[in-house]
Amino acid sequence: MAEQRYEITKATRDKYKVFAVSDVEMKKFANVSVELFGYLKDAKKIDFKIYFRVDAELVEIITPKNFAAELVDLVIHSRNKEYTNLDICVERKDYSKFEHLIHHIREKKIERLLARDPNLDRKTIMTFADLSGASQMIVRGGINKTVAARAREAATKLIDGLMDCHVAIGTLSRMILIDATLYDHSAAVSMMSGIIAKLLMDKTPEEAEKIARAGLYHDVGKTCVPGKLLNKPGRFTPEEFEVIKTHTTLGFEELKKATAAGATIEKEVALVALEHHEKFFGGGYPQNKKGRFEEHANGIHEYARIVSIADVYSALLMKRVYKEAYDQAHSLAVMRNLAPTDYDPNIWSKFEQSVTQSINFYTAMERATARDKGRILMLDDAGQLQEINAKKNKSAS
Numbered sequence: 418m419a420e421q422r423y424e425i426t427k428a429t430r431d432k433y434k435v436f437a438v439s440d441v442e443m444k445k446f447a448n449v450s451v452e453l454f455g456y457l458k459d460a461k462k463i464d465f466k467i468y469f470r471v472d473a474e475l476v477e478i479i480t481p482k483n484f485a486a487e488l489v490d491l492v493i494h495s496r497n498k499e500y501t502n503l504d505i506c507v508e509r510k511d512y513s514k515f516e517h518l519i520h521h522i523r524e525k526k527i528e529r530l531l532a533r534d535p536n537l538d539r540k541t542i543m544t545f546a547d548l549s550g551a552s553q554m555i556v557r558g559g560i561n562k563t564v565a566a567r568a569r570e571a572a573t574k575l576i577d578g579l580m581d582c583h584v585a586i587g588t589l590s591r592m593i594l595i596d597a598t599l600y601d602h603s604a605a606v607s608m609m610s611g612i613i614a615k616l617l618m619d620k621t622p623e624e625a626e627k628i629a630r631a632g633l634y635h636d637v638g639k640t641c642v643p644g645k646l647l648n649k650p651g652r653f654t655p656e657e658f659e660v661i662k663t664h665t666t667l668g669f670e671e672l673k674k675a676t677a678a679g680a681t682i683e684k685e686v687a688l689v690a691l692e693h694h695e696k697f698f699g700g701g702y703p704q705n706k707k708g709r710f711e712e713h714a715n716g717i718h719e720y721a722r723i724v725s726i727a728d729v730y731s732a733l734l735m736k737r738v739y740k741e742a743y744d745q746a747h748s749l750a751v752m753r754n755l756a757p758t759d760y761d762p763n764i765w766s767k768f769e770q771s772v773t774q775s776i777n778f779y780t781a782m783e784r785a786t787a788r789d790k791g792r793i794l795m796l797d798d799a800g801q802l803q804e805i806n807a808k809k810n811k812s813a814s
């Protein structure tokens with residue numbers, strides 16, 4: 418694959434402050450993901466500077482003075498070209514200001530979302546935003562003791578708060594469809610994994626928390642794979658796919674290193690990074706494992722069998738360079754085709770049933786909202802909406 422390199426033009430040098438930085442000085446700057454940077458489109462002003470890092474030079478591209486939405490668009494456009502030598506960054510001392518602003522914008526987006534679709538569950542969305550904060554920390558700066566503790570805190574909050582399966586699955590799926598900028602893959606996988614573990618498989622809160630945390634870490638190896646490869650439209654060449662596959666082994670190594678340096682990450686949590694692309698009936702990567710680890714040594718760990726279902730479902734909901742965003746029903750249909758080769762039948766059947774109930778629940782909710790706002794509706798055990806007959810209740814009392 419030919420490398421695409423960004424060149425600082427004379428016009429840029431004339432217009433913006435450009436300066437060389439040593440490796441040591443560069444450590445004072447932190448990279449910002451293009452997804453998070455995109456949030457600045459909704460900002461009115463900023464109180465820090467944004468830089469382009471081009472090899473060993475920095476371009477002071479946005480300052481509080483010249484800040485404008487058009488400039489944000491321009492930066493996103495340049496970054497989307499996937500130059501291998503270009504990053505967006507801020508000074509480390511300003512990162513908390515950046516984070517604070519993003520947090521504020523995300524909250525506003527959430528309020529808009531809830532106003533648009535009143536059937537969404539606020540608590541699910543807030544928990545998701547918190548998981549997303551933890552996931553951004555993992556991607557941004559590598560994993561250390563503090564990041565691992567933050568991941569545990571977010572996963573614990575998720576598990577403690579999970580109550581209703583249909584509402585949680587439905588809210589997560591619909592949120593992504595309505596506002597794709599709120600999507601965060603690892604946070605979505607974490608939440609779905611936690612839901613499967615706690616609500617569908619009756620795991621203890623301790624185990625469910627570990628499984629949700631494994632979801633947060635599962636793709637950490639992708640930070641080692643070139644971004645332009647990950648975002649490539651169309652099919653991968655066999656060579657490119659070999660590189661993509663390494664995110665499993667690299668992620669596992671990364672987590673082992675973090676554990677050795679004092680971060681609390683259990684072996685079975687780290688193992689999910691290695692095994693989440695294995696297929697239940699064989700043919701997955703990197704080790705072509707199959708079946709259950711509980712039953713034989715070449716089997717896949719149960720945590721990875723759960724996360725692999727959450728992973729595919731979450732990926733299908735999101736628009737990618739090569740596909741549109743799918744709704745719940747479409748995502749489930751795609752997964753039904755994969756299930757006979759890819760998933761543990763015991764976990765899959767529970768998941769399939771639950772997503773189906775969630776679809777029915779939200780379809781009924783929508784119909785009810787459109788039909789009559791004055792009636793009282795209740796969710797029964799099968800996930801169906803039942804109307805409470807107000808008159809009957811009155812005469813009975």
Ligand SMILES: [Fe+2]
Binds near residue numbers: 635636664693694
């Ligand atoms: Fe992956």
Ligand SMILES: [Fe+2]
Binds near residue numbers: 606636728
């Ligand atoms: Fe993934």
